[in-house]
């Protein structure tokens with residue numbers, strides 16, 4: 188029988204919202220492992236995937252994480268992020284599978300785009316990596332608050348044999364009864380952090396002391412302005428003639444390709460300070476830092492339909 | 497800070513997406529770059545005002561047609577609450593997406609266009625909300641600006657809805673006159689409707705009491721996964737991982753494991769952070785028992801004196817979600833809690849007319865978006881409660897074994 192009147196007892200049993208999100212994500216991760224034979228976790232070394240890996244470790248403790256992590260290396264990554272990736276993989280004792288965009292270019296499997304961006308061509312590399320390791324379910328750290336096409340995606344999201352997402356024909360997803368049955372050739376992407384916001388992620392990083400690459404915290408770096416955003420000087424991202432290099436205190440809100448991901452001015456050197464900055468910010472993390480989403484209004488939707496994460 | 501999950505509902509163009517856009521905008525949950533992009537798009541379309549529906553209608557096809565096709569999830573918080581908002585489509589063709597959004601919500605906002613009053617789709621959605629036993633319902637009578645803020649129009653709709661709702665099973669209903677376009681009674685109290693004395697929508701959302709919505713009485717712990725570390729430190733460790741569906745669990749509790757019925761005692765309830773004193777929904781925990789039993793996914797840990805039915809014969813209401821009609825004699829996959837097995841549709845007891853709530857006992861099948869009462873038999877027993885008593889152990893989905901699609905949402909009435 189439902190307890191209808193509010194009692195002191197029922198108030199005592201109310202989970203705070205970060206713990207409720209954690210419980211939901213752990214449930215989803217366990218469901219993937221229980222129902223799908225060959226799962227993997229997409230680990231970019233970014234904050235969301237660091238939180239996801241942390242949750243995966245908690246979901247199966249004291250046992251080890253029962254699946255490999257996958258990294259699609261564009262070859263344009265920040266060295267700090269690659270170092271962090273390797274340290275985390277070693278610390279957690281998980282197997283790392285790397286799909287290399289550079290190798291695919293060298294082998295002639297994909298062709299580098301004229302503007303030097305490797306954002307689009309990482310999709311075929313991702314699909315190849317999934318196929319050659321026969322992974323039928325990949326978990327990723329994407330959140331619905333990041334972008335309007337992501338806001339539409341199910342937690343268990345199906346891809347056809349070409350890795351494509353059909354946003355007009357998604358399976359109903361009722362309660363927490365996830366239907367993971369795959370048709371031949373289909374694969375599935377699962378997003379355990381669907382309901383987290385950027386602020387939730389930072390609150391959780393602070394609460395749990397989740398380790399992150401150093402570039403998430405304010406540090407001095409050589410940067411220049413491009414399209415109103417702050418880009419770091421990097422072997423693959425050099426200033427053009429009229430772009431003036433200066434040294435500034437910056438941090439990253441997202442990490443992707445060094446050629447695409449911009450930094451923000453910040454003096455926040457701890458997760459507590461970042462929580463405060465994020466709570467006060469008026470610009471979304473992608474709006475502030477991602478060149479790739481500004482191509483067109485439906486850039487993300489188009490990339491997802493092609494098989495992008 | 498707690499979490500409130502909200503879903504919109506109502507007929508096409510009643511203003512659901514606009515209302516959510518307004519709610520986000522007036523509570524300052526919109527970021528500058530999101531607003532810029534929405535302003536730009538509205539302007540390009542020659543719209544006189546900023547179309548706030550574009551904040552949730554994120555797919556290309558939705559923007560082109562000006563309708564919502566699938567659920568969009570949005571997030572905002574106030575100092576007391578975090579809100580997860582599911583903006584669902586009103587078009588009948590996309591009812592299954594509306595049900596997807598409503599199934600996880602604590603509160604549903606059914607919009608009604610003040611000019612049109614209750615239409616079939618408003619009734620259908622209100623009925624689905626009651627069938628899904630969403631604990632709180634708000635009827636937002638929208639577009640009050642287009643009926644001169646008329647109290648009479650509002651009262652008529654309220655009366656009509658109250659008559660309809662009297663036959664439904666909804667515990668908490670609020671009716672609020674709003675204009676999503678102008679923002680009246682959304683976050684700010686309206687100056688155009690001084691006759692309305694109640695709370696604004698936002699005020700209501702912030703204050704609605706949800707503490708008593710979860711079932712803290714009947715202990716139900718569906719085993720999701722068995723943790724067996726293959727390392728030296730934990731040779732004999734055997735932990736049953738899962739999410740507490742209902743009730744409160746602690747070390748020392750006498751329990752039985754279903755379906756075997758073998759008794760044991762809880763040795764420890766823990767998370768990765770260590771033992772927890774009390775486990776309650778929706779916590780994800782790991783339970784260890786004093787005895788070495790054979791327990792696997794799909795089993796359930798409960799208290800000896802408070803058990804669900806171990807049942808293969810199920811009476812249930814279902815909402816059919818496939819283009820291919822449901823037929824008596826059909827075999828389907830079924831998933832309920834962490835248990836998957838097969839089911840045979842034995843009987844269609846009646847189909848339901850949403851408008852009149854009339855039961856059609858001569859119905860021979862259920863087509864897309866139809867609701868009816870069925871009787872099924874499962875190949876393995878389910879550990880089930882009525883949905884009314886327990887939203888977790890009383891809900892199930894049916895799966896087409898050829899296409900693997902989810903074809904129905906089910907709510908158990910009786911299990912034996």
Ligand SMILES: Nc1nc2c(ncn2[C@@H]2O[C@H](COP(=O)(O)OP(=O)(O)OP(=O)(O)O)[C@@H](O)[C@H]2O)c(=O)[nH]1
Pocket residue numbers: 506507508509510511512513514515549562563564565584585586587638639640641642674675676677678
């Ligand atoms: N005058 C007036 N127009 C409104 C109001 N609310 C919404 N509209 C208009 O009604 C039309 C439909 O609004 P939407 O928000 O897209 O409707 P919806 O309920 O989300 O539609 P679906 O999701 O497709 O079912 C748009 O042109 C809105 O600008 C209101 O309060 N007053």
Ligand SMILES: [Mg+2]
Pocket residue numbers: 512513514549563564583584585586
């Ligand atoms: Mg809409």
